[in-house]
Amino acid sequence: MQNLTAVEYTFFSKFIRAVLSNPFTDERKILSDLISKNYFPEKDSKVHFFKKLQPLLNENIDKLDKRGFKQLSDFSGMESRLIYFSYIVAIYLNFVDDFDEFINHQSNNKNASLAFPKGQEILVQLEQRGFSAKESLRLLELYYQFRRAYLFLNNGLVGQSQSMAKLRVELWNNLFTFDVPNYHQSLWNQMEDFSLFILGETGTGKGAAARAIGLSGHILYDKNTGCFRDNFQDIYVEANLSQYSENLIESELFGHKKGAFTGAFEQYQGLFNQCKLNGSLFLDEIGDISENIQIKLLKVLQERVFTPVGSHKSEAFHGRIIAAANQPLQELRQNNKLRDDFYYRLCSDIIEIPTLRQRLSESSDELVILTRELVKRICHQEDENIVSLVIESLNKHVSKDYHWPGNVRELEQAIRRIILRGSYHGDTLRIQGNNSVDNIMQLMADSNIDVKELTIRYCQSLYEQLNTYEAVALKTNLDRRTVKKHVTGE
Numbered sequence: 156m157q158n159l160t161a162v163e164y165t166f167f168s169k170f171i172r173a174v175l176s177n178p179f180t181d182e183r184k185i186l187s188d189l190i191s192k193n194y195f196p197e198k199d200s201k202v203h204f205f206k207k208l209q210p211l212l213n214e215n216i217d218k219l220d221k222r223g224f225k226q227l228s229d230f231s232g233m234e235s236r237l238i239y240f241s242y243i244v245a246i247y248l249n250f251v252d253d254f255d256e257f258i259n260h261q262s263n264n265k266n267a268s269l270a271f272p273k274g275q276e277i278l279v280q281l282e283q284r285g286f287s288a289k290e291s292l293r294l295l296e297l298y299y300q301f302r303r304a305y306l307f308l309n310n311g312l313v314g315q316s317q318s319m320a321k322l323r324v325e326l327w328n329n330l331f332t333f334d335v336p337n338y339h340q341s342l343w344n345q346m347e348d349f350s351l352f353i354l355g356e357t358g359t360g361k362g363a364a365a366r367a368i369g370l371s372g373h374i375l376y377d378k379n380t381g382c383f384r385d386n387f388q389d390i391y392v393e394a395n396l397s398q399y400s401e402n403l404i405e406s407e408l409f410g411h412k413k414g415a416f417t418g419a420f421e422q423y424q425g426l427f428n429q430c431k432l433n434g435s436l437f438l439d440e441i442g443d444i445s446e447n448i449q450i451k452l453l454k455v456l457q458e459r460v461f462t463p464v465g466s467h468k469s470e471a472f473h474g475r476i477i478a479a480a481n482q483p484l485q486e487l488r489q490n491n492k493l494r495d496d497f498y499y500r501l502c503s504d505i506i507e508i509p510t511l512r513q514r515l516s517e518s519s520d521e522l523v524i525l526t527r528e529l530v531k532r533i534c535h536q537e538d539e540n541i542v543s544l545v546i547e548s549l550n551k552h553v554s555k556d557y558h559w560p561g562n563v564r565e566l567e568q569a570i571r572r573i574i575l576r577g578s579y580h581g582d583t584l585r586i587q588g589n590n591s592v593d594n595i596m597q598l599m600a601d602s603n604i605d606v607k608e609l610t611i612r613y614c615q616s617l618y619e620q621l622n623t624y625e626a627v628a629l630k631t632n633l634d635r636r637t638v639k640k641h642v643t644g645e
């Protein structure tokens with residue numbers, strides 16, 4: 156039984172091919188351009204592809220309705236697959252603005268109500284089209300997750316360079332896999348075992364990427380109350396492991412019982428406990444933890460249980476681990492900073508964040524795009540005058556092949572410096588060899604340096620020669636964390 160005309164079949168096929176592709180891929184762009192060219196020859200690139208196509212999609216579905224084909228069960232074979240996805244997308248598009256409003260409200264207010272009034276209406280529309288009550292519920296949750304992921308990846312990680320485009324594709328796949336229908340059918344609540352390991356130099360945006368993933372997790376909807384179960388800000392927990400001392404880290408991660416050790420006056424909920432069902436726990440600077448803690452984390456990843464300090468009772472962990480390190484993977488593994496067994500548990504997916512210099516070398520627009528976004532965040536509003544001031548100053552004072560050792564974080568501070576002082580000249584400590592032995596000796600000869608500054612300069616000078624924090628730590632007898640603090644100034 157065939158209900159679609161040849162023209163309709165072609166339209167739905169093209170549309171669904173585009174819709175099912177990763178929204179950040181070239182494939183999506185090529186297919187969207189093709190459809191736009193076919194159906195909208197008058198080019199209007201400002202209007203988003205979906206918004207532009209929505210009336211056309213609805214028009215095609217209306218025509219079918221008028222011919223009496225109103226439900227999934229009215230179609231069969233290949234047609235039913237096309238109509239299945241077309242209904243899903245058409246209903247999604249009817250409510251995109253409501254999702255945006257809801258997400259915006261939740262972003263600005265951690266205690267915002269979790270009620271999503273349009274939820275019931277969406278469920279009714281899906282069920283009217285013949286989706287089961289159970290599938291309708293999952294689709295509503297998927298809509299919400301999709302929209303968050305799209306917004307957080309698109310707006311939270313700006314940049315048009317090739318490597319940023321690739322990064323967004325990889326992050327999207329990390330959330331939904333490369334095959335969304337498969338994710339929707341069977342994986343949506345099975346993602347906890349898919350750990351993610353993010354690599355990249357300091358300040359490249361590992362935390363920003365982890366956050367975008369963490370805020371985009373699946374959230375259940377309660378039909379009876381009309382509420383989503385959590386605010387998305389509560390399903391993401393982050394911890395910088397280098398900030399905890401060896402004897403505190405275990406209790407920070409796993410919590411402790413009252414009286415577990417001297418000073419444990421109250422029971423304490425650790426980070427693993429705070430991480431909710433389908434949530435994510437971001438463990439930053441994973442290369443800085445001891446072997447003992449790695450073994451304990453490995454156990455959680457393997458057995459999905461952890462034991463608070465001083466307790467005999469194991470507790471279940473249902474979240475997903477996102478780990479990050481700013482040392483190159485080879486260095487981490489060769490120097491035994493990361494045990495093999497732990498690494499193999501973490502490496503379901505490894506994503507590398509590009510350096511700022513790579514991004515700048517790939518796209519001449521990258522600096523302006525990033526500056527515009529960072530100025531907006533710093534000034535809490537768009538300000539093209541400041542953007543121009545920053546770009547002019549950087550073009551004048553920072554050489555084209557400047558290394559940007561602090562990456563995006565350095566650019567952020569450079570912008571602040573330019574707003575304050577009118578110029579930024581790069582990381583002068585590194586550029587001008589301020590830490591040369593001669594320079595430091597001169598400061599000592601002039602009695603012009605205190606011990607703290609001397610230690611900092613000495614660490615920086617050694618780091619310029621030896622290139623790793625470990626090597627500097629070995630030479631100075633300081634621990635790696637202290638060395639890193641001295642070298643990066645953070």
Ligand SMILES: Nc1ncnc2c1ncn2[C@@H]1O[C@H](COP(=O)(O)OP(=O)(O)OP(=O)(O)O)[C@@H](O)[C@H]1O
Pocket residue numbers: 311312313314355356357358359360361362363364439480481528563564567
């Ligand atoms: N693509 C991007 N678009 C907008 N802002 C970005 C981007 N990448 C990074 N940032 C911003 O740069 C700053 C540094 O990023 P982040 O803290 O995520 O880096 P990191 O790699 O985790 O650093 P570290 O290794 O030192 O922890 C943050 O304010 C982040 O929001």
